[in-house]
Amino acid sequence: MDKKKSFMLTEVKKFGFGIIAEIKNGVYKQKLNDLGFIRGEKIKFMEQALFGDPIMIVVRGCLFGLNKNVAKNIKVYLAD
Amino acid sequence: MKNIVLVGNPNCGKTSLFNKLTASKEYVGNWSGVTVSEKKKILKIKDKDFNLVDLPGIYSLSGYSEDEIVSRDYLFNNKIDLIINVIDINNLERNLYLTSQLIDTGLNIFLVLNMADEFDKHGDKINLNGMMDFLEINIIKISAARNSGLDNLLHEIYRFDFDNNLKAKSFLFGTEEFFFASEIVDKIGCSLLIAFKMMEDDKNFLSGFDIKKENLFDELKIEDKDWNEIIARDRYKFIDELCNKYVKKDGGIDFSDRIDRILLNKYLALPVFFLIMFFIFELSFDLGGRIFSGYIEKFIRYDLVSWVKNVLLDLNVNKILIDLIVNGIIHGVGAILVFLPQIIILFFCLCFIEDSGYISRVAFIMDKPLRKIGLSGKSIISVLLGFGCTVPAIMSTRTLEKKRDKTLAIFLLPFVSCSARMPIYIMLANIFFEKNVGLVVFSIYLLGIIIFVLVGLILNKFVLIGEADDFLMELPTYRLPIFKNLLKNVFEKAKDFVEKAGSVLLLASIGIWFAENFDFKLNLVKDNSESILGFIGKLFVPVFKRIGFNDWRLCSALLSGFIAKENIISSLNILFLNVKYDLKEILSPLGAYCYMIFISLYVPCVATVCVIRRELNSYKLTCLAVLLEIFVAWIICFLIYNLGNLFLC
Numbered sequence: 001m002d003k004k005k006s007f008m009l010t011e012v013k014k015f016g017f018g019i020i021a022e023i024k025n026g027v028y029k030q031k032l033n034d035l036g037f038i039r040g041e042k043i044k045f046m047e048q049a050l051f052g053d054p055i056m057i058v059v060r061g062c063l064f065g066l067n068k069n070v071a072k073n074i075k076v077y078l079a080d
Numbered sequence: 081m082k083n084i085v086l087v088g089n090p091n092c093g094k095t096s097l098f099n100k101l102t103a104s105k106e107y108v109g110n111w112s113g114v115t116v117s118e119k120k121k122i123l124k125i126k127d128k129d130f131n132l133v134d135l136p137g138i139y140s141l142s143g144y145s146e147d148e149i150v151s152r153d154y155l156f157n158n159k160i161d162l163i164i165n166v167i168d169i170n171n172l173e174r175n176l177y178l179t180s181q182l183i184d185t186g187l188n189i190f191l192v193l194n195m196a197d198e199f200d201k202h203g204d205k206i207n208l209n210g211m212m213d214f215l216e217i218n219i220i221k222i223s224a225a226r227n228s229g230l231d232n233l234l235h236e237i238y239r240f241d242f243d244n245n246l247k248a249k250s251f252l253f254g255t256e257e258f259f260f261a262s263e264i265v266d267k268i269g270c271s272l273l274i275a276f277k278m279m280e281d282d283k284n285f286l287s288g289f290d291i292k293k294e295n296l297f298d299e300l301k302i303e304d305k306d307w308n309e310i311i312a313r314d315r316y317k318f319i320d321e322l323c324n325k326y327v328k329k330d331g332g333i334d335f336s337d338r339i340d341r342i343l344l345n346k347y348l349a350l351p352v353f354f355l356i357m358f359f360i361f362e363l364s365f366d367l368g369g370r371i372f373s374g375y376i377e378k379f380i381r382y383d384l385v386s387w388v389k390n391v392l393l394d395l396n397v398n399k400i401l402i403d404l405i406v407n408g409i410i411h412g413v414g415a416i417l418v419f420l421p422q423i424i425i426l427f428f429c430l431c432f433i434e435d436s437g438y439i440s441r442v443a444f445i446m447d448k449p450l451r452k453i454g455l456s457g458k459s460i461i462s463v464l465l466g467f468g469c470t471v472p473a474i475m476s477t478r479t480l481e482k483k484r485d486k487t488l489a490i491f492l493l494p495f496v497s498c499s500a501r502m503p504i505y506i507m508l509a510n511i512f513f514e515k516n517v518g519l520v521v522f523s524i525y526l527l528g529i530i531i532f533v534l535v536g537l538i539l540n541k542f543v544l545i546g547e548a549d550d551f552l553m554e555l556p557t558y559r560l561p562i563f564k565n566l567l568k569n570v571f572e573k574a575k576d577f578v579e580k581a582g583s584v585l586l587l588a589s590i591g592i593w594f595a596e597n598f599d600f601k602l603n604l605v606k607d608n609s610e611s612i613l614g615f616i617g618k619l620f621v622p623v624f625k626r627i628g629f630n631d632w633r634l635c636s637a638l639l640s641g642f643i644a645k646e647n648i649i650s651s652l653n654i655l656f657l658n659v660k661y662d663l664k665e666i667l668s669p670l671g672a673y674c675y676m677i678f679i680s681l682y683v684p685c686v687a688t689v690c691v692i693r694r695e696l697n698s699y700k701l702t703c704l705a706v707l708l709e710i711f712v713a714w715i716i717c718f719l720i721y722n723l724g725n726l727f728l729c
Contacts, residue, residue, distance in 0.1 A: 034140035036316055038312055040313075047344050049445055050445075056340075056555070063557070065457075
């Protein structure tokens with residue numbers, strides 16, 4: 001997979017690691033920034049709930065649950 | 081008196097610390113949002129008194145939800161002499177973010193690193209002195225749950241020089257944004273934090289202040305950049321450097337992660353959750369009842385009654401007084417105490433779920449299903465609390481950020497059967513459905529949930545139209561609840577229950593006994609149906625006849641249930657000489673089942689109505705909520721009673 005290509009967090013369907021590429025401007029920008037979701041930060045993709053929503057990720061050692069509406073504001077690069 | 085405030089991330093143990101310091105009993109749980117409003121207590125250290133305030137947990141100083149706004153407003157609208165920033169030491173990297181903002185307020189601050197027991201157990205190390213020197217701030221390591229380090233903290237507070245203290249250095253010192261922020265501070269004389277917030281253009285936060293930007297930014301030549309990200313990034317950068325320098329983490333095996341593989345597995349999560357709930361209810365109703373309640377009931381109903389009666393007869397006490405004591409007080413209050421074991425088991429299980437950290441996971445797995453009725457996963461926490469008591473459940477809706485979500489949740493929560501209603505089901509099920517007590521009681525709970533969902537669907541579709549707020553929630557690591565604290569929590573609940581029996585229910589029992597034995601002219605009546613209660617109860621018979629309760633005593637018991645749901649049991653025990661036989665004569669099993677359903681759905685108790693009013697802040701909506709519950713209860717009973725009759729005949 002091309003490492004430079006960024007994905008919407010909602011598109012990532014498997015366990016693994018990645019790096020936050022961008023937090024889109026919008027109502028969640030400040031809140032996500034405050035929680036440590038910042039460009040360049042490592043991110044770990046975890047389990048998804050039934051039907052793929054909400055999803056679980058680990059950022060800065062904390063486990064978060066977030067639903068699609070929030071997740072679509074986060075773009076990530078996938079690590080190998 | 082000096083004002084000291086506890087501030088920290090959600091779920092970092094602020095309330096535990098508050099309780100330990102002030103020896104009070106505020107509620108603690110392992111999920112975000114246990115504390116929803118500020119709490120004040122006097123903290124006594126030797127000869128000095130302090131005002132200690134516990135604020136709801138916040139991740140940052142902005143204003144996303146009501147409880148976060150409570151914290152922000154408290155910090156900026158009051159004279160604060162010292163902030164005690166409580167930090168989960170196992171999660172320094174995130175907790176210190178709030179610290180960096182708190183430092184920028186320019187207030188005096190102490191860092192308290194809580195949960196040190198877990199930290200030490202993992203084999204992690206921290207260089208406290210180095211960190212203290214570097215930050216120029218007081219840092220104390222404690223474990224509130226295990227009582228360690230508290231004396232040290234009290235000592236530091238005691239000897240703290242409130243007036244002559246060096247302020248800690250901003251985490252952003254030396255950065256570009258710090259330079260601009262300092263210029264803003266010089267220009268308009270605000271705190272550093274507000275200057276940063278102006279650069280971030282955080283409208284939520286600034287809405288609380290009278291600040292005008294106007295041409296200030298042009299004047300100071302502050303570029304239009306993504307300050308929001310830059311400031312957050314630099315705060316975290318500083319924190320990372322700090323942690324790298326002074327904290328050694330062992331990494332350790334992720335215990336939480338492994339549990340989650342099962343409990344949050346895509347396919348297993350929901351079945352496991354329902355199994356756990358079923359197990360909890362089975363445990364409390366069936367097992368609890370069989371093992372414990374039987375003995376207590378036998379003791380109160382037979383041994384105690386006959387003993388008291390004999391003693392009173394020996395003393396030649398007035399017959400009416402004996403009747404009051406035996407039939408009014410012992411039967412009324414005693415009938416409730418019988419259910420103490422069940423209540424204890426139920427609360428023990430609910431507390432365990434909360435303390436362990438599972439409750440936020442339930443919010444996660446229930447998010448999608450709840451969206452169908454217009455609620456977000458967060459509201460499942462209120463639902464689970466509602467199985468205990470509706471009052472805290474309704475208060476917990478404050479963590480819901482949208483007004484619509486909150487209103488919807490408050491309208492629906494009374495349908496969740498609280499523990500005060502449980503004894504009634506168990507008593508009636510024992511009389512009418514001896515062989516299937518657990519199943520019958522469980523079905524009542526299930527029906528409550530079904531009604532919750534149905535009414536939710538209807539309200540969401542036609543009245544409170546809209547989408548539930550998005551889900552973004554931290555799932556705390558699992559923590560094995562400390563048994564001692566768990567017991568303490570349960571003990572408090574049990575004490576409340578017994579106290580209620582000794583106060584409200586005692587008075588109500590006496591009142592009911594009186595209203596049952598006297599008429600309006602205050603003459604003793606021979607036939608109870610001519611008494612005050614008989615008169616009032618009969619007024620309601622026509623309404624309830626349709627759903628199978630054709631007896632004034634059943635109706636007046638329902639009325640007394642408005643004061644407190646447990647009252648229904650007391651009333652029935654006072655009104656019927658021998659509940660078991662008398663009830664069987666006037667109620668069919670179907671009627672009894674409807675009676676239970678009606679009790680589970682109709683108006684919640686006075687306390688709940690008051691809380692609903694306070695949270696909705698509207699008499700009109702409160703009346704609507706109450707009418708809705710009565711209406712739904714009646715309709716459902718009407719349907720079940722008539723359909724049941726149709727099929728059973």
